[in-house]
Amino acid sequence: MGERGKSKGKYTTVSIPITLYNRIKELIKDTGFTSVSQYVTYVLREIVAAHEEAKYSEVFSEEDKKRIIEKLKKLGYL
């Protein structure tokens, strides 16, 4: 991670089965990942982001929407 992580002291421990740990250790050999923790962080961020994405729905009030559409029409975008 080079100099990254210099904001230090912000790590915590999560337990995973040793069997899984060993499996990941084997998997990341000769990849860009330098540790199991780095790999797990990467995968978790990917999954968490996907879950957050799935939960999102865009909401505009009718009033806002009307105001925006009027502006867009005036500017020639619609």
Add this chain to the structure above:
Amino acid sequence: MVSRPHGGRLVKRVVTGKRLEALREEAKELPRIELNYDLAVDVENIAHGVFSPLEGFLVQEDYVHVLYDMRLSNDVPWTIPIVLDVDPEEIAGVREGDDIVLVYNGEPLAIMKVEEIYGWDKKEHAKQVFKTTDTGHPGVAKTMQMKELLIGGPIDLIGHVPSPSFEKYLLWPEETRVLFREKGWKTIVGFQTRNAPHRGHEYVQKAALTFVDGLFVHPLVGWKKKGDFRDEVILAAYEALIKHYYPKDVVVLAVLRTAMRYAGPREAIHHAIVRKNFGCTHFIVGRDHAGVGNYYGPYEAWEIFNEFPDLGITPMFIREAFYCKKCGGMVNAKICPHSSEHRLRISGTKIREMLLKGEKPPEYMMRPEVAEAILSFDKPFVE
């Protein structure tokens, strides 16, 4: 559906109605800090959600995380520190917790709650953000001229920075989100640029557009280095290109008012995040994106995306295009089998040299209508 705003919620800190009147009145009594143009437009960007999830200028904890981890303290990816620099005498008497008014051109622009006042190491900042401390780098040079302290805290917008030349093209994220929806676009690719378009740009945009519903051409207007195209010129050139060479209703042209940082790979991520906030689902990352001189490798801005599995916008890496005499058109190295003797490179530098002499570049480099639009300006370049 257009993309989810970065951090999960589109920030809106624009004060309206009765509260606006009250805050403008209150502003008369508050300590004032005069902002330059670049800071002023970034205040508006924060307030309108361009920099979501930022609600204001970075406090120290976020600043340190951004500097070293390229993430905010809540783990959300963020690569360019958005900071407000001040001189100690400017904030004499201001304490953490106080409200101040940010002023542009003598007019109140925003109220800021000063959460934190902190020192910073400009050299370290430059080393982390620009990967160099060489003051020949325009971003480093600018950093070294910044003031001694940083202040962080949320802002509430009570004014507007006018841009008479671009007002028509000034759209905010909530507006483009509605616009894309009204157009029925579900997938939108964003294109960042600080250049007038040549055939290579057109090729890349059209290649990307083949796979999505709409193209969002989003030139950056604001501080640029000497020799870059002037903002008005970029817009006129794009108007000509879109009018003559793009199908109707698949392109939206708007401007992003913010300064170029020339931070290469870090700025590529920043540009992608900003376009995600505007509703883009995809983002075209150029070769040496946001680079300058030889400070970054040509594909560093592509590689950095591997570090962000949670960015929430899909980067599109499209190879640089050239004209192949044997293929008889614009192609790239992946799809053209011919040797270099048949290939004509589209050189931005060469195009600039020709335009500076008042000459039209050949058609394989730049569309004639685009060249004419550029040459209609007396001074097309930043001096």
